[in-house]
Amino acid sequence: MHLSTPNSEVVSGSCLCGGIQYEITGQPMKRILCHCDNCRKVSGSCFTANSFLTPSQLHIKTGESLIQSYKDTKVASGNVLNRRFCRVCGSPVYITSSAHEGTIVVPSGTLDGEEARTWKPEEEFFCKSRREYLPALEGTKRLVTH
Ligand SMILES: [Zn+2]
Ligand SMILES: [Zn+2]
Numbered sequence: 001m002h003l004s005t006p007n008s009e010v011v012s013g014s015c016l017c018g019g020i021q022y023e024i025t026g027q028p029m030k031r032i033l034c035h036c037d038n039c040r041k042v043s044g045s046c047f048t049a050n051s052f053l054t055p056s057q058l059h060i061k062t063g064e065s066l067i068q069s070y071k072d073t074k075v076a077s078g079n080v081l082n083r084r085f086c087r088v089c090g091s092p093v094y095i096t097s098s099a100h101e102g103t104i105v106v107p108s109g110t111l112d113g114e115e116a117r118t119w120k121p122e123e124e125f126f127c128k129s130r131r132e133y134l135p136a137l138e139g140t141k142r143l144v145t146h
Pocket of ligand 1: 018086
């Protein structure tokens, strides 16, 4: 029988080049897909898939010096997003918002191992920009804007 509680679980992740390695402790506050224009641009895909965490849950193990940031000032909400990425390979690493200091956002695509495969969103943001070819997902709450 395994005795660890969900909040003591540690999952790890890394950028494409492997220069940045991180660990997340405990469960995310929320798991979301975002269909907004900015998330499409930054990912090069049609949405991002993000975990919302408290800052203390994320621990950058290696590669802190490789992290570069881009201040995204053209956000629909009017907030400024600080998008951190690896300056070697370009992978997104984490995002903070000027309006939500207690939240840090980590893209689930950089998770490694079993956690990456079983990650599932609970909510979808900006569904007014949702791409038509995407099938409906079961169990997500769809928000038109957010
Ligand atoms: Zn990298
Ligand atoms: Zn977005």
